[in-house]
Amino acid sequence: MEKLLMKGNEAVGAAAIKAGCRHFFGYPITPQNEIPEYMAKELPPLGGTFVQAESEIAAINMVYGAAGAGARVMTSSSSPGIALKQEGISYIAASELPCVIVNMMRSSPGLGGIQPAQADYFMATRGGGNGDYYMPVYAPASIQETVELVMEAFEVADFYCTPVMILGDGMIGQMMESVEFPEPKKRNLPAKDWATVGTGGKRKPNIINSLRIEPDVLEPHIQKLLDKYEVIKKDETLYEKVNCEDADVIAVAYGTISRVVRNAIKKCEEEGIKLGLIRPITLWPFPFAAFEEISPNTKAFLSVEMSAGQMVDDVKIAANGRIPVEFYGRYGGNVPKPDEVVAKVKDILGGGK
Numbered sequence: 430m431e432k433l434l435m436k437g438n439e440a441v442g443a444a445a446i447k448a449g450c451r452h453f454f455g456y457p458i459t460p461q462n463e464i465p466e467y468m469a470k471e472l473p474p475l476g477g478t479f480v481q482a483e484s485e486i487a488a489i490n491m492v493y494g495a496a497g498a499g500a501r502v503m504t505s506s507s508s509p510g511i512a513l514k515q516e517g518i519s520y521i522a523a524s525e526l527p528c529v530i531v532n533m534m535r536s537s538p539g540l541g542g543i544q545p546a547q548a549d550y551f552m553a554t555r556g557g558g559n560g561d562y563y564m565p566v567y568a569p570a571s572i573q574e575t576v577e578l579v580m581e582a583f584e585v586a587d588f589y590c591t592p593v594m595i596l597g598d599g600m601i602g603q604m605m606e607s608v609e610f611p612e613p614k615k616r617n618l619p620a621k622d623w624a625t626v627g628t629g630g631k632r633k634p635n636i637i638n639s640l641r642i643e644p645d646v647l648e649p650h651i652q653k654l655l656d657k658y659e660v661i662k663k664d665e666t667l668y669e670k671v672n673c674e675d676a677d678v679i680a681v682a683y684g685t686i687s688r689v690v691r692n693a694i695k696k697c698e699e700e701g702i703k704l705g706l707i708r709p710i711t712l713w714p715f716p717f718a719a720f721e722e723i724s725p726n727t728k729a730f731l732s733v734e735m736s737a738g739q740m741v742d743d744v745k746i747a748a749n750g751r752i753p754v755e756f757y758g759r760y761g762g763n764v765p766k767p768d769e770v771v772a773k774v775k776d777i778l779g780g781g782k
Contacts, residue, residue, distance in 0.1 A: 442467035489517030499624030519558030527586035544762025545599030668716035676705030
């Protein structure tokens with residue numbers, strides 16, 4: 430299989446096209462601009478559609494329309510742009526339509542800076558918009574994994590009729606690594622007999638709608654969504670565990686920060702400290718099962734993030750009071766360094782060994 434050296438954002442576009450995406454609607458914002466640039470170049474020759482909308486709000490509603498017609502469709506943005514899309518994402522979730530949304534996070538709140546961050550965890554994993562809904566959220570740690578998870582995201586979106594988010598950061602979007610493009614893993618997908626593609630006079634028209642006025646009509650619909658989310662929790666949760674057997678401390682980190690922790694593990698080994706890693710690949714559903722078996726030697730969990738502390742709340746739920754949960758984070762575009770993680774681990778252990 431041929432290997433290509435690609436920037437993360439361009440690899441996102443290439444993976445989406447290989448997965449069958451032929452429609453993209455977006456609006457420029459750093460550090461994800463290479464995604465729409467790539468799609469603008471590559472989609473039209475394939476008979477696809479690229480539209481730079483007049484705003485993020487317009488873009489997500491174009492996604493809503495294309496998804497309603499049964500198309501494989503994607504949008505991308507960065508933190509404040511994704512915030513503007515939240516109303517549309519809520520409509521898409523309520524209407525049970527498939528699409529893929531890419532967020533290459535920048536440091537925030539507000540417009541923030543263009544440096545990488547992980548401060549959109551709450552927005553991504555708690556729905557983000559109004560109402561009772563969730564969506565699967567994938568957090569790749571490399572460009573190769575980004576390619577594979579983008580392909581998987583389209584299959585999951587179509588299988589469950591739900592929006593799916595790829596949550597990266599400025600480093601994932603801007604770094605370059607060698608990647609391969611395997612054939613997408615296909616699922617046995619349900620027919621899109623709900624799509625608004627015209628009737629030919631042979632059936633009643635399909636109607637896509639999130640408005641249900643009567644409580645006794647709306648409540649069963651919400652329950653249907655909740656039941657679907659339980660199936661997703663059961664069947665789609667992904668994680669990786671590294672060196673967790675007999676670990677003195679287990680770090681919890683996702684995305685590019687998990688790579689920082691891997692280097693910290695090597696530094697700890699040199700000093701006789703056993704540092705493990707739990708890496709959530711799906712942030713929603715969060716991999717609570719990964720925390721069930723804990724060595725009696727493990728003194729604490731350490732949530733390492735490029736934020737002021739957001740995933741740490743889920744780590745505390747997973748720990749369920751069995752052992753302490755500590756936090757180490759950098760924010761505003763600063764990235765935790767391996768030596769900083771090692772120092773925190775030593776602090777937890779009372780000065781190290």
